[in-house]
Amino acid sequence: MAKNSTSSTTVPDTAWLGSGRHLGPEPEQDVRRNLIALKAAGVLDDFLDLDPVEAARSTVLHPRDESADAGPSARRLFEARWRVADDVTVRAQLTTYDPEGRRKEAEAVTWVLAAEAEQPWDPYWPSPATMFWPDSDRVPWDHDAVGGARLRTTNHLPKDDDELRHRLREWTRQSWYVHVVVHEAMTPDAKGQQPVTRFLPPSLRHRVIEHRGTPEQAQIVDFALKRELKLRMPRGGGVVLPTAPQGPDYDADRFTVRSVFLDGSEPTELLDRIKEFAALPRPLPADAERALTRLRQGWHLLTPDEELVHAQGMVTRYAEALDAMTKSRDLYREAADAAQAALAEATGGDGVPRPVAPGQVRADGSPLGALTKAFGRFRDPNK
Template sequence: MRTSPSVRPTPSPALWLARGRHTGPDAEDVVRRTLHRLKDDGTIDDHLEVSVSEAAASSSDAVFEARWTVADSVTVRARLVLVRDAEPGVEWVLAAEAERPWDLGWPSPATMFWPDGPDASWDHQPVTGLRFRKVNRLPEDDKDIRRLLRNSVRGGWNINVVVHEAMTPDEHGRLPIGPLLPPSLRHRVVEHRAAPDQLRIVNRALREFGVQVPRGGAVLLPPTPAPQGFEADDFSVRTVFLDGSRPAELVDTLARFAALPLALPDGAEGVVTALRDDWQLMTLEEELARARGLVAMYAEALEAMTKSRDLYREAAERAHEALAVYRDNGDTVPARPQPPATPQGSPFQQLTRRLERLKDTAKALRPASAGDGGRGTEGAGERPDESGR
């Protein structure tokens, strides 16, 4: 049963989830080269390309796993799934989970699978085609703005922020804010940029979302449904200086939003389940732990079967004892009840025979017709003459 968006479960705070589209060629080779390079320089501990089933292979799916360490001793496990569809490129879904609640200062799991260079083409939003690491200019028409923002927040996979330019910025101000964010936020945030003369038209489109962007400021768009604790004023920034400096207030606002108990994005339950249940990149200690778990499970099943066998044997012995007591007392052993006799033939044949009997009965009880009645009268009139003779 599909879970309603209004009751989507809240994920663990140790999870990091993202989804995007790689629009360039050879996405699998790009991931393989990145993993090998990071393994060689010690950034990740190990990686594995998982053999997918025939069903998945028919959709040209590819699954990669990687494991690395953060904060000296915290292990992170991540699973990237590539899915080819009718659109150009490959859609990807990435789920990572740490051994403790996620810290935004940790490296982005996306950069463990994808190259972080400016020319890489993996950072497109799947529905809209917008970029995570670029400035996305809003269209001119308010209907187009509304449609674009509606598609951007759909599913709840990304954090969307609308930034208004109070005046035309210089070259530094036209740079995206993504590189100024904590590493684990950079590839989850989509920046929508409004030109200086778009304030009124943008705010008209934002009424649908229950928020307004201040002049020269920024506002976060809530997903549907809005998370608990979301108040539009609390996630609105009065002023964002677009001069290339770090926007401290906006960064703090984005961090507070990311810390809210956000619901799992649409379709993320299966991704998280696969990360936890289908994980294959294990250390020797993990392999031993899994083997011990299987042994314990089999032992428990064997014990349950043994108990069932003993109970059956005990019941059979009691039945034999009761039978012996009957015979020793000279009592007649109760006969085993016979199953009720089943009529011969199929149910269809039985129904046919019953209908034939009803048909014959109906013929016998049917009143005579007019012609039959005339003949019957003549016959009745002849009988007295014959009897007189």
């Protein structure tokens, strides 16, 4: 899942997209328990738990499209629907995937989540991730599919320069998430070790991954950022990493914070830069585009009104198909009658062809011409 290209489009402002790996033994069971609990609490309107093969066969809202299929490695497809401010409906799909090849006992399960609202997404709405996954540290669902860094916590940067530069390339070119690097001017206490991302709005919190550089890594982090991304890391500061290649709206100075106090207080300036960056147009990865297409074209969890509209549409389509079959039957019968009449004219009714004197009848007026014309009408659907 980590190897994906980027499409020429940007993420729609109505969409929320996420991907990752679950390192636990029963990822689907974790999802089911959470969905059942949230529906019982009235948070969710409804949800579905589907086998991907059966889900592909029963796609109802749109004509079948290969891009709406989850793929052969899909394990399970979950759908959920809920409402946010002012009765705005949100629809979301989470698909779990087997790793490449046969899964080993301790190998992670990959997941992809696409959600879309009826209005532009508000970062203060509930996170779609916690509609499916329990927001508990004991459930390891939040590992990035690229590089394995975790949401909801701090991730220490690699100490090796080559590995750090490799990770920077991965995070900026392949990851779906916003990545932030913070340098610790001095080793923080327990409060300072808490992630600054916990202060972000709910929907944004699970779109941002926080990396930490230790005090002695100041030079290596600064060198790696300068070499790979032409950025500088202030001692005790923070940087919001761009996507690669950098978009026209990204300004390195704008998204660099000179000082971040890691004392447990809210780092307002850094949080403002993260929110600002997250609001910029962001390239839509190819895998994310496919997930969004599946959400839009492969939706199954219908409301009663949608079921009525779907049933009416099916009645209309069946009527149109029946009408087309009737017209085709009539055209076939007409062509068959014309061919039989032409054949009778050509054979005199006894099946024996009659010779025609040269020049007696024009080619297009001969019995053979009439027969050819009749079969030509049968081949041409416009006649």
